Amino acid sequence: MKYEKEAQEILEYVGGSENIKTVTHCATRLRFTLKNDELVKEEALKNLADVIGTVNQGGQFQIIIGNDVKYVYKALQQFVNISEENDTGVNENKTVLNKVLDTVAGIFVPIVPALAGSGMLKAVLAIVALLGWINTDGQTYQILNFVSDAIFYFLPMLLAHSASVKFGTNPYLSITIGGILLHPTFTAMITNARETGGTIQLFGLPVTPVNYGSSVIPIILTIWFMSFIEPFVDKIVPKVTRIFSTPLITLFIVAPVALIVIGPLGTFLGDGLAGGIRWLDNYASWLIPMVVGTFTPLLVMTGMHYALISIGINSLAKFGFDTVAGPGMLVSNIAQGGAVLAVALRSKNMKLRSLGISTGISAVLGITEPALYGINLTYRKPLYSAMIGGGLGGLFLGIMGVGRYQQVPPGILALPSFIGEDGLSNLTYTIIGIVIAFVGAFVSQLFLGIDDKEDTIIENEEATIDPQTAPEVGARESISVTSPMAGQVLSLSQVNDDVFSQKLLGEGLAIVPKDGLIYAPFDGVISVFLESKHAIGIVGSNGVELLIHCGLDTVNLIGEGFVSHVNKGDTVKKGDLLLEMDIAYIRSKHLETTTPILVTNTKDYLEVLPTTEEEVQVGEVVLSIE
Template identity: 45%
Template sequence: MNDKELAQKIIQLSGGKDNIKKAIHCITRLRFNLKDESKANSKAIDDLEGVLGTRYQNGQFQIIIGNNVKNVYIQVAKILNLDIEEIKEDNNDAEKPEENKEKRNIISSILDVIASSFQPILPAIIGAGMMKGILAILTVSGWVSGESGTYQILNIVADSAFYFLPFLLAVSVARKFDVNEYLGIVVAGALMYPTILDVAKAGGAEPLYFLSIPVPIVNYSSSVFPIILSIIIMSYVYKAIDKFIPKPVKLVFTPTLTLLITIPFVLAFIAPIGTYLGNYLAIGVNWLFENAGLFAGLLLGIFNPFIVMTGMHYGLFPIIIQNFGTLGYDSGYMVVNLVTNVAQAGAVLAVALRTKNKELKSIGISSGISALLGITEPAMFGVNLKLKKPLYAAMISGGITGAAVVALGLKNYGFVTPGLVALPTYVSPDGSSKNLLIAVLGVLISFIIAFTLTWIMGFKDIDKRKKDN
């Protein structure tokens, strides 16, 4: 079945074109917002060749494709006549907001906002994170001097996405909340304005005053929560104002009043609250890993597959970014995620070598390579979860090695998809080889344990299943 045929089948079994309100994709999944979820035949879609599984999550019907998701999405987009990512809403679909609110709890809503905010900007921060690792290698090896112009330029490449993160998030959050992204960029510009940043960097503690209201001086570079909360507030202000402004003057007065109301309110109240929220969350998580590292690494290593399956790992992204901005490294989730991803690879490659099912062998090899590079969903959904015992083996391995690397103080210095390609980001800026050695040993041991356990425990091999074409 080629990509076009698969796309046609998926749309047909999802209730047809008219049942799909919105269609987007992430790294491995098609994500549909359906008008009537009961019309989707998830069992039949599961059985399609090229589909690794389906699930309902955060109000979306998600079809797990794996590494080929982009090609399948292109065919979906052609069939649905999408301009970019979504179908234009039916004006008669007035019940949608209420329906979604009923189906989602507060935790799901928060995770959905964070996931939607970070997914579009991942290429930028992953590229910059990888550059940090490469720059560390160049510096430690002596190929580039820390005082040279070459170093300064490469450091700009590595640091700019993190330093100006509020601008990147402003665009993605504005799109999520259906408000003009350029207004969002202006709000980010207010947070990053030199008048505030220069004083904050100089250690100034005296606030500015706007109509006798104190405006705290805070360095918002590399921050996450302040801009997310600010754009959410701006979206509500914009929509409230837009309802009352006459159509002939909307273009002038709606954005003017939105910025006039939003920016002072954000600078005085919302952004500082977001800063304190991010700081204290990071402090709490870091305290947990510092004081109960062995136990925290063990639990996170065991249950990380389920954290990834449910999308809860996106909820940790703001804390990880906060750590990179304040500490320069992360010694919690990123290091555990590295060894758990490799454990999934070890388990699925053991399946690939042992199974007599040619199709399963092919899926196992391709998804194993993908997992080694940091993308584990094809391995988890396509093989390990279905066979169960390989998943158990990966969880045991992840728990053991997760506890070990946290206890040994492993640090990650760049936000890169946790896999073999991320190893350069474990090179310590001080030139020490200890951190990289721990990372390499953690990866090797995690792979070996998962592979060996899967081989010893075995699994019930499956007959070649016939796919509904």
């Protein structure tokens, strides 16, 4: 309910569906490619409850949500209607750099989860092997090892798909091109040519014996080339034969060009990039990690960190060792966590302190956008502290030649990816580096502080109660919420839905109803009541905002099985009949009738305590709110 409302508001403030070319999301942000940025109402967006901030960089308009972004995105999908017309005439006067960054981000963002999962599995295997908990010659280890390696070997095929989405080519034809580069027969021909000194020829032209497993640049360039060939072929072939003639001719042109020209060229560029980085590592090993550690927050703001990630992946593919993205971004994230935690320690504002603790923990775990946009950029000095700490940590890692061996998100949980073949020395230096980064940022922020003027602004925003009339501390009375229905009581952790079980919408409990009759638990106003009738929001005269969600996934019934007795905006009295739910009908549709009852403004109270009773009747107290 909460996310649906917010998604509708976001859609309105970005200019509606007709202004959206594409929309996707990463770990913390909605990423829009818009037709006209001038239609965006940024201030209205920033005022939404779950929006931390907005960024318009790299050809994308980004809305920073935080860890709940996937729920907002899912809700947004219900309302976004993107037509093919939205893709036309959209140039937006982007610079070449912005177009490149937008392309790189669009290609790599979709595959990051798969890279992270496989990388973490590889890192865990390194730990258990180091501790002697698994026989590295055994089949179990070998199978898990190739499971963790699969994505990296077949990386060209994944990149082919994401590049096809970005460049507008047929995704399955693009994957086929990726498969051609990795085909066992071609791989065997490469091996034979290298061992015997022979050659590979296609139509009498030489094919460079290059192994494309784990490669990055060749397939991206190839699909970019294909984006010109495929539409051209589609225009010139007869319409009645397009279903087979377009892919046939496209493959006949693109595959040879990829094997003879683009593949070797992309490999040369990738090797040149990796060689340049290796040269810098040999002559100024401290430089890259220090620069990355210092400026990663600014790179994240512009979207350039995805270009950095792609370079790191290329280094891993070439050398099995990344000194570019991994080390510097790790200490930068840790430093951002240190800076905002120092803000939380020093601030007297409870709201800012709470934000600092939550975003600090998130940053240390590798998700920095909430800290970056919620505190660091807002107050500036925490940003400077994070850059100081990240630079110091990166400098140490660079001097010690630290690198990572797997592509994993750069946070504290990524430490296993720094375990190398030389034992624990690389990991030990990494731990020292993140300690330097954290302490450097933390101490710097304690020294720099936050401008009193800026801190006062937040204090004043919360000072809505006249100190002369405010009640004394401890005088606040407990609020009792009675049960709107009869049935079996469950804790939220027992609810078979992550949104409720993880308490993302607030504290409360759930009831498995006996008769399906839902009554008003207190006097108030119906604040939310959708056409699907599956959920009711009530704002009580006691200040409690309560959500009664009748069943799980019952929104899909589109109102069937429910009889409403109220409408949105109605004033109700405690005990009024609000809704009837047909339990038998809902269960016949293989849906659960479990009804979560949540205090959605939980943050306004010290605690929300559910009843310890196993069963309740209508009117019995189920929640005590302090």
